Amino acid sequence: MAHPNRHLSGWQGVLQAPSHGLQANHCRAMDAYGGYNDLYRGDRDRGPVISALCWSHARRKFFELADIRGNIRKGKHAHDISPVALKAVTRIDAIFDVERGLNGLDAAARLEARQRLVRPLVDNLHGWMRAEQGTMSKHNPVAEAIAYMVKADRWEAFAHFLDDDRICLTINAAERALRGAALGRTSWLFAGSERSGARAAFMYSLIFTAKMNDIDPQAWLADVLGRLPEMTASQAPNLLPWNWQLSEHRRAA
Numbered sequence: 496m497a498h499p500n501r502h503l504s505g506w507q508g509v510l511q512a513p514s515h516g517l518q519a520n521h522c523r524a525m526d527a528y529g530g531y532n533d534l535y536r537g538d539r540d541r542g543p544v545i546s547a548l549c550w551s552h553a554r555r556k557f558f559e560l561a562d563i564r565g566n567i568r569k570g571k572h573a574h575d576i577s578p579v580a581l582k583a584v585t586r587i588d589a590i591f592d593v594e595r596g597l598n599g600l601d602a603a604a605r606l607e608a609r610q611r612l613v614r615p616l617v618d619n620l621h622g623w624m625r626a627e628q629g630t631m632s633k634h635n636p637v638a639e640a641i642a643y644m645v646k647a648d649r650w651e652a653f654a655h656f657l658d659d660d661r662i663c664l665t666i667n668a669a670e671r672a673l674r675g676a677a678l679g680r681t682s683w684l685f686a687g688s689e690r691s692g693a694r695a696a697f698m699y700s701l702i703f704t705a706k707m708n709d710i711d712p713q714a715w716l717a718d719v720l721g722r723l724p725e726m727t728a729s730q731a732p733n734l735l736p737w738n739w740q741l742s743e744h745r746r747a748a
Contacts, residue, residue, distance in 0.1 A: 511663070547652055587620065593616065602660040617657060
């Protein structure tokens with residue numbers, strides 16, 4: 496619990512995670528973990544961090560309960576699936592379908608389209624879930640999946656993407672970006688020391704930031720390291736990935 500508070504002590508923005516907690520300016524993406532809860536407190540020194548939740552993780556439980564092929568693989572009958580879970584998946588998939596069509600729009604157009612096209616689907620899903628929840632035992636697996644989403648403060652975090660064009664519907668892109676590091680741990684296992692771990696995290700941040708800006712990390716780092724000694728501190732921002740351009744001699748090469 497101490498590590499997230501220390502690491503993000505001077506930061507304020509939107510935190511998107513599977514179960515509490517964006518990826519963009521002033522955003523972070525992290526796994527669900529109770530240690531993040533203090534970041535959302537109203538009396539936090541820097542002000543509370545805004546929570547935005549991942550719809551892929553919320554959809555997953557419904558999908559498992561409606562997975563016909565999965566049931567067959569496990570030797571269960573296809574009719575063992577939950578019809579309510581199947582309807583939930585269908586309704587959530589409709590939201591995903593609209594969101595895919597908004598990719599590439601500028602911020603204003605994306606926000607307008609979300610209000611016009613996505614918000615009615617989200618509101619209808621919420622009303623439908625609450626109605627279905629009232630007909631089930633709270634111990635029903637589908638009821639538990641619904642309760643996870645519709646809890647008041649949690650639903651607000653799920654719906655934050657409707658009013659903030661920076662927020663993605665899921666954290667899938669962030670998780671894919673981190674997969675290489677997660678798989679690599681099986682090879683190198685230990686950083687050697689806490690200081691080495693901090694350096695590795697720093698390098699990961701540089702490399703993945705370059706990749707997110709469609710820049711070859713090796714070419715960018717080679718050029719930046721060569722140009723830094725001759726630059727002033729005020730010129731350094733020109734070397735950030737989103738501002739960077741190859742020097743003329745490297746262009747010629």
